[in-house]
Amino acid sequence: MNRDDLFKAMVDACTEILGVSEDAVTPDAVLREDLNADSLDLAELAMAMEDRVGVSVPDQAFKRVTTVSETLDLIEQHLTPAQS
Amino acid sequence: MSGPVHARHRVAVTGLGVKTAAGNDLTTYWNTLVAGRSMARRITSFDPTGLMVDFACEVRDFDPRDYLDAKGAKRMDRTAQLGLAAATDALADAGAHGVAPERRGVVTGTGHGGTTTQEAEYGAVPDRGYGRVSPHYVPMTMANATAGAVSIHHDVRGPSLTICTACASGAQAVGEGARLVREGAADLVLAGGSESAVAPLTMSSFARMGALSTRTAEPERASRPFDTDRDGFVMGEGAGFLVLENWDHAVARGATIYGELAGYGRTSDAHHITAPSPDGAGARICMELALADAQVAADEIVHVNAHGTSTPLNDVTEARALAEVFGAGRFPVTSTKSVIGHLIGAAGAVEAVTTLLTMREGVAHPTANLEQLDPECDLDLVTEGVRKIPEGPMLSNSFGFGGHNASLVFRPAAA
Numbered sequence: 001m002n003r004d005d006l007f008k009a010m011v012d013a014c015t016e017i018l019g020v021s022e023d024a025v026t027p028d029a030v031l032r033e034d035l036n037a038d039s040l041d042l043a044e045l046a047m048a049m050e051d052r053v054g055v056s057v058p059d060q061a062f063k064r065v066t067t068v069s070e071t072l073d074l075i076e077q078h079l080t081p082a083q084s
Numbered sequence: 085m086s087g088p089v090h091a092r093h094r095v096a097v098t099g100l101g102v103k104t105a106a107g108n109d110l111t112t113y114w115n116t117l118v119a120g121r122s123m124a125r126r127i128t129s130f131d132p133t134g135l136m137v138d139f140a141c142e143v144r145d146f147d148p149r150d151y152l153d154a155k156g157a158k159r160m161d162r163t164a165q166l167g168l169a170a171a172t173d174a175l176a177d178a179g180a181h182g183v184a185p186e187r188r189g190v191v192t193g194t195g196h197g198g199t200t201t202q203e204a205e206y207g208a209v210p211d212r213g214y215g216r217v218s219p220h221y222v223p224m225t226m227a228n229a230t231a232g233a234v235s236i237h238h239d240v241r242g243p244s245l246t247i248c249t250a251c252a253s254g255a256q257a258v259g260e261g262a263r264l265v266r267e268g269a270a271d272l273v274l275a276g277g278s279e280s281a282v283a284p285l286t287m288s289s290f291a292r293m294g295a296l297s298t299r300t301a302e303p304e305r306a307s308r309p310f311d312t313d314r315d316g317f318v319m320g321e322g323a324g325f326l327v328l329e330n331w332d333h334a335v336a337r338g339a340t341i342y343g344e345l346a347g348y349g350r351t352s353d354a355h356h357i358t359a360p361s362p363d364g365a366g367a368r369i370c371m372e373l374a375l376a377d378a379q380v381a382a383d384e385i386v387h388v389n390a391h392g393t394s395t396p397l398n399d400v401t402e403a404r405a406l407a408e409v410f411g412a413g414r415f416p417v418t419s420t421k422s423v424i425g426h427l428i429g430a431a432g433a434v435e436a437v438t439t440l441l442t443m444r445e446g447v448a449h450p451t452a453n454l455e456q457l458d459p460e461c462d463l464d465l466v467t468e469g470v471r472k473i474p475e476g477p478m479l480s481n482s483f484g485f486g487g488h489n490a491s492l493v494f495r496p497a498a499a
Binding site: 018019040043044047051 | 153154155158159215216218219220223
């Protein structure tokens with residue numbers, strides 16, 4: 001799964017869970033401030049991304065990301081060689 | 085309006101709101117009650133095929149998006165959605181109150197909490213594993229979810245609490261809300277109940293214990309309180325809220341006052357987890373305490389909105405207790421559950437709203453489906469059309485599983 005695929009999955013998850021428009025989900029968008037996500041949303045988003053991409057990321061790591069691109073960086077780090 | 089703790093402020097009811105099978109606004113609700121026809125129908129919120137009891141009184145044409153944005157609605161169980169909506173309507177009905185956020189309170193009642201979400205998520209762990217449980221499960225199912233939602237949406241920063249006493253929850257929420265106003269802890273309290281428990285597991289359990297009417301061939305004839313052919317209650321859903329306001333504050337701002345919440349009684353049966361005490365002592369003493377609290381004599385009461393569930397046991401026990409307190413057939417009695425079913429934790433609040441509308445209209449709505457009065461119930465039931473009621477204090481009863489009893493006494497504003 002390349003970066004573009006990951007980004008598409010993230011746009012998909014954000015529009016569904018956060019109720020934001022696709023245009024709002026830019027790489028630099030700050031999840032809490034720009035996309036109005038709270039702690040419950042972030043927990044749901046983490047679960048949704050794990051399901052969509054098929055990775056497992058420690059919960060604590062998800063709590064440290066602030067932007068869309070940081071989230072994708074984190075997920076990329078946990079992709080197995082076969083997935084990336 | 086903040087006074088010494090021992091002072092007892094009078095409590096005005098200045099706003100009402102309902103979400104029920106009989107209507108989602110006060111006018112539609114009252115007109116449906118007056119028509120005296122049960123709203124029980126086959127369940128539509130899920131496929132009830134195979135369920136022992138496949139009918140209920142469901143709230144129709146309710147769109148949470150009228151009160152919440154899409155994300156807010158998705159994160160709230162239907163119980164909280166209905167409760168927040170009814171509370172919002174009640175507050176709008178009360179008009180511009182001008183009470184500061186820290187002087188506002190909220191008390192909500194529910195018997196079950198977020199039942200629909202609970203039942204939808206029962207398979208989460210076995211089906212998807214521990215790691216795939218929604219983070220929203222807890223905030224959506226907790227009993228106090230409605231109180232939290234009302235506080236957030238209406239900037240309530242004073243006391244907030246939730247009463248969970250089964251079918252007495254709604255009446256007790258109203259009673260405990262009144263106490264907050266009386267003692268000066270708040271000048272305005274949103275008090276009420278909400279329940280949406282028309283869900284497969286809960287319905288099946290109520291059916292298995294024999295509490296529900298099994299008249300599946302004729303759902304609209306199933307809820308028949310005090311009738312000889314009654315065979316159980318009909319599940320309802322919905323919410324009712326009252327705005328309880330410091331009397332002097334309400335008068336000073338020229339608010340429309342539906343009535344005074346003058347008395348509140350509560351007792352416990354200490355008898356059985358689901359059955360009422362056969363001697364009706366818990367219910368009787370509860371009513372007597374409410375009368376004493378209101379400083380109203382039994383012979384002043386002009387009308388009672390009965391708990392009247394349509395179960396064989398409740399109705400005869402309640403009738404006996406009513407006769408003991410007030411004398412047999414001394415004033416007209418009606419049961420709102422005949423039309424809207426049993427709203428469990430919302431019932432007492434919706435019936436409090438009904439009692440205040442009865443006071444305003446000067447007539448009591450008929451008890452639907454009452455064809456032959458059970459000779460064991462020595463009461464003057466309102467049937468076949470409305471009955472004119474003289475001006476005076478009225479009482480509303482609620483009795484719950486667990487043996488929780490609550491009675492509320494309302495007095496006309498002019499008195």
